[in-house]
Amino acid sequence: MMTSQPAAMARIISLALTAFVMMIAAVSFPFLTLDAKGLHNATSVVDAVLAFNEGYAIPLAVAVAFFIVVIPLIRLGALIYALGPLVREQPPRAGAKRAFGLAERLRPWSMAEIFIVGVTVALVKVAGLAAVTVGPAFWAFAGVVIITVLKDQMICRYSIWEALEQ
Amino acid sequence: MVACQRCGQVHPQGVRYCKRCDGPLQSRDTESLQKVWAWLIAGMIAYIPANLYPMLLTNTLVEHTESTIVGGVVDLMHHGSWGIAIIVFVASVMIPIGKFIAVIYLALSVQRRSNSQQHERHKAYELVEFIGRWSMIDVFVVAILSALVQLDTIATINPGIAAVSFALSVIFTMIAAQSFDSRLIWDADRMQNE
DSSP states (O other): OOSOHHHHHHHHHHHHHHHHHHHHHHHHSOOEEEEETTEEEEEOHHHHHHTTOSGGGHHHHHHHHIIIIIHHHHHHHHHHHHHHHHHTTOOOOTTHHHHHHHHHHTGGGOOHHHHHHHHHHHHHHHHTTSEEEEOHHHHHHHHHHHHHHHHHHHOOHHHHHHHHHO | OEEOTTTOOEEOTTOOBOTTTOOBOOSSOTTHHHHHHHHHHHHHHHHHHHHHSOSEEEEESSOEEEEOHHHHHHHHHHTTOHHHHHHHHIIIIIHHHHHHHHHHHHHHHHHTTOOSSHHHHHHHHHHHHHHGGGGGHHHHHHHHHHHHOEETTTEEEEEOHHHHHHHHHHHHHHHHHHHOOGGGGGHHHHHHHO
């Protein structure tokens, strides 16, 4: 890290907090709306998860919920928990190592950015059939993806492990 | 010496947990290849129904259509959406099959104690680990389409059983790639020097 450690940690934490709040907005507001021949259908991220809510596919609904919402939130929460005291130059919390280890281990299973690409493909597929309007949650979700990428690039995990050791 | 794979701290041989991050320490995962083969075979088996059964069930006023993974790509090409067709084809066909081949090659080369192209094999492993998760695109496309296109009688889209087996195939092969202990690639050298 180029800047002094507490400043760098503060930047990571502020990005993580922003992403956390935006993710909650992304789940609560309408994501996409579809209009065709007088019929109207609004979809949220939760509806996309519940698309697999039929018998054999229910485990998939749970998996999709984890991949696009729950795991990104757990990673952000764990990071805030582990690094929070370091910003104020206090000793790490109990379990901070475990929390940071969890955030690192879950990294490949957090698929928010893949979901956004999937949404783009779906929009192209529907474009000919009906008019699709993009809702506020779509932009919030895109924001989460960009901020998470920035945050993950800033993290130097070796420095963080060193800082947590003290 | 044993280096912690999580935080990089180096320990003498025989220490079981990292003193810095409390992660488990192991010089080599001796059961790595068994786990790789088991998850890989599960992934390949799940990939078969993923291609045979329909991914999307589309109902409109006039017709009922079922499209498979490859069928969906062909449809996109007929609509002239070449870019998107290529994205879906790469994510759902090329990446999974390429990943099967790459993991089989890596596992076999370690079993045969090959010591050629070690750096290239490490790079191949990193690529497989990085790119594998992007196969999930098609599952998310199905989720969004089925949630969005629910217009009573005019048009509805529902997920097919292939979505479940495709997702399973991606998850299994991701675990297969993660179980591969890439440090095994270096061991062929040591065997020959001894």
